[in-house]
Amino acid sequence: MGGKVTCTLGEVKNRADFIVYWGGNPAECHPRHFTKYTIMQKGKFVPEGRKGRTMVLVDIRETPSAKAADIFLQIRPGKDFEVATALRALIKSQPVDRAIVEDTGLSLERLQEIADRMKRARFGVIFFGMGVSMTRGKHMNSGAILNLTAELNAFTKFVCMPMRGHGNVTGADVVLRWTTGYPFGIDLSRGYPRFNPGEFSTVDLLVRGDNDAALILGADPGATMPQPGIDHLARIPTIVLDPKITHTSRLARVHITTAVTGVSAPGTSYRMDEIPLPLRPALQSPYPTDEDVIRRIRLAAARKPAWIPTPGAMTAIA
Amino acid sequence: MRVALTLKEPPTVPLEAETLTPDTTAVLSHDEICALPVHLGKRQRRLDDFFTVEGERSDEIEIHGDATRVKWIGRGMTRGRIVIRGAVGMHLGSAMKGGAIEVFGNVSDWLGAEMTGGVIRVHGNAGGQVGAAYRGSLSGMRDGTILIDGSAGLEVGMRMKRGIIAVGGKVRDFAGLQMKGGTIVLGGGAELRTGAWMVRGTIISLTPVELLATFAYACTYTPTFVPLIAKYLAAWGRTIPFDPREGDYQRYTGDTCVPGRGEILVWRPVKSEV
């Protein structure tokens, strides 16, 4: 792919005059985003604050975030890839078929206008959410926006950032990358880290029933996975660590209640721009921390015969 | 005398059998083949824990049974032949350099991924990422032939550089994604985003296919290489039309977002009297 061009949120606050939210509803899902980091902030180089910024919302329906938008682009469901691909061509002054592009819900003129405004921005940013990354195309939709952003840098300063959600998913990504070399979807069964989304990612493993045990920490797949995946979790020995009884807990073999990270348990959280923030617990909890529980499980497992992986043909070639 | 393997029962978790190649079995005795290491999940086991083994010292392997969970068969093989009578798992023929694989059943994802030679035939359906690049790699298959009678999944031929993939049934989204060269023949149509971001290479579709706005109609003609490809595929019982009395190809170029110089040729049969 073209790459990933991004920044920390303070750069957006201080410089961004053209802010696109694509496939997300920050007003409801990241409620302090506008006020803390983007359109409502007075930036070091955007002292006029809101007046110095243009906000574009791209979505399939009008959400409460649209109230904050200067431009609302309503595109048809499943057309994010097509819109981003067309924009990639338009910024390079390459031809785009008028009739086909209208299928996206936006006219060629409208897209051309957006392409021009992007190129004229002083500092543009695209925040993209699960409406992009979780709809048909998935990683290719994200890839389309990443590529568009990288290519806009031939004309002006442009960055993009995924709108991460759900607790410390960014932290998990960061720590897995430094310990295993990969962000997610990692297999260690051959004794060293291997990565292949679709083969080793959670939803795929569960739906195919490729695993024979599961330890779930800080997530609730019993609520979000496709039914075959949920059925599989119910069949195999499943262990859940969570402050609450979750859907997954109800079908698990073991549920261990743990302290709430950030409220009662210390640690580090990584913001969506990968800045590490210390968590200073304010309250006591009668429950052990996730870390305590995992350490104790490890100690118990260490009393069993050690598993020594053997090098094989797999380790020899790439 | 070829080596015949019969799966005793389908494994409960994936079984990784990258040691199962004609290169290996060509030089091993029966007992040595039985002792070939395979991995059931994280545990190293013997091949004969899962297969009954007949034969030895042969570069012809035949596999019987539902091997849906058996991965990496034929990895990096350079010679010989593997015939599978049943379904088979991911990464079949991955990085293959030569020889032949034939499957009478369905195959999973990553068939022939990053292969550089040899022939794979599937009399059944395939999964996604046929002949594709693994995540992040610059190129997918660099040569070789993959023939699929049935349907195939996402990202068929993703980033392929050379070689030919021919699919009889329908393919899902992103066939020919970021193609750099080579040929993909779509016999049964495609879902969305065919040829997305292609740089070079040719996609031949025997039926109308939905195109991105970044593809432009160029002309109507039948390139001179089409009969050559047709001749090549005819040896495997595949037909591609090219007779001007039967129709012609609409040529579309793209993907302009790169900008790429790939082409998609869509067969347009001559209208018959109704």
Add this chain to the structure above:
Amino acid sequence: MLRITGGKVYDPANGVDGVVKDICIADGRIVADPNGPGSPKPQSGECGRAIDATGMIVMPGGVDVHTHVAGGALNFARGLVPENQRAARKFLHAPERRAGLGGMTPTTFATGYLYAGMGWTTVNEAAMPILSARHTHEELHDIPLVDKTTLVLMANNEIVMDLLEAGDTERAQHVVAWLVWAAKAYGVKAVNPGGVAAWKWGKNANALFEPVEGYTTVTPARIISSLAAIVDELRLPHPMHLHCNNLGIPGNSATTIETMNLLDGHRAHLAHLQFHAYGGDDWGSMRSEAAHVAEAFNAHKNLTTDAGAVLFGDAVTITADGPWQHLLHQLTGRKWGNLDVENETGCGIVPYVYKDRNIVNAVQWAVGLELLLLIDDPWRVFLTTDHPNGACFWRYPEIIQLLTDVEFRKAQVKKLPAKAQQRVVLSDLDREYTLSEIAIITSAGPARSLGLSRKGHLGVGADADITIYHEKPEDGRLFTYPRYVIKSGEIVVEDGDVRAATAGREFVVHPAYDEGIEAYLRQIFPTVYTMSFENYPVEIERLRHVHIQPCV
């Protein structure tokens, strides 16, 4: 006690050049030989364990003065190149060893095994932002075996630049000191001064004496001399560590020499000098200017440098020099990672391959070696490849071979394209490095430059970080597989195998600053940053096995 006996000792810091003598170790340090020189050979079992190092070479453990092994930029790179990870050396999980991957952007545990496995025992992470310093320290903690230092990025810090613009150099000094301690760093790094800040508007800073984008009096030259002066005032053990402007650009030797002139009167360390020693006007005419750069460097005795040598093969360029990386992406079409860090710095990542048929790459390969051969004082030039920019650190033995074997080196030069051979002077250079000089450029020199007085030598009181090599190794290349590596007095590697995964220490400094500066920073903090001031400084408790080095 551990006694190393019968080995040929190279300890240039103490004037020992290939002398067979015993080394005694106790409590993690080198101690005086209780038997004294000239005593009869002790029995094994006497004074604890003995290593028979007959036929072997004993050196202080390697010290890498400039590498990128931990933190946000490196971790960003890991994610950008899964294909490299797939092709990388695999480290299998074992009872005493964590799983991991080697390659160009090794995982943390593998990094420790790779460095120690090669005989290196101290590593300087050359680029750390303050905003993500917590992340860097966490990664460093997960690098076993080696001791670490870090350098905090300062030359594009807008708070500091704004103070320089206002002429408030005194306050700038207190701010720098406060920031060094907030980041729990060991020293100050300056990368492309002014250029990384300008990149936040898509621009660069190519002219030393022209104001940086958005400023009227702050020029790259002013940032360079101000920071060098501040670091000297603060008496940090390591001088300002500078990645000069115009990295990689043909003709940049002029900038480099001008920068050396600017630094008169101050200490400074010039990073990866190879990338800054080019002549020519464009890629077509690019040539080596190593001779002129080395000549100027030899005359400026206040400076140290590291080679930043290039080797043919795959690499990943990771640098805070954002604008250069965008250019490299446009030139090569390879994928591009970029991360600008508010107020402070940025980073750019582009995978790259140095090809021996490529004239520019061939010149680059020669320039690194030319600098190492033409700079006359081995105490001032150190062996690095700016890992992973020029080549991976685990290929240092290849460079050592090129420095110590002139016939081999000349044979390699003859393989270069004829056009490239005409643009370099390497074929005319006959110098061969001695083993003592190798010990200096890989250990004693960098340790001295870093101000780590207990490293890089084998005198009494030194940390017992020792590497023992076969004098005549089987594969012909010295330094690839040490026979033993000793870290803090413990044998951690034997015959290339990691035996014990100890944790290394982290060295930091606590420079003096006016306590009142915190009130100033607290007040301007919300205007430039997006987090609470309380969350900004790294808590000292985050660093395990930390040692505070004094500023004297």
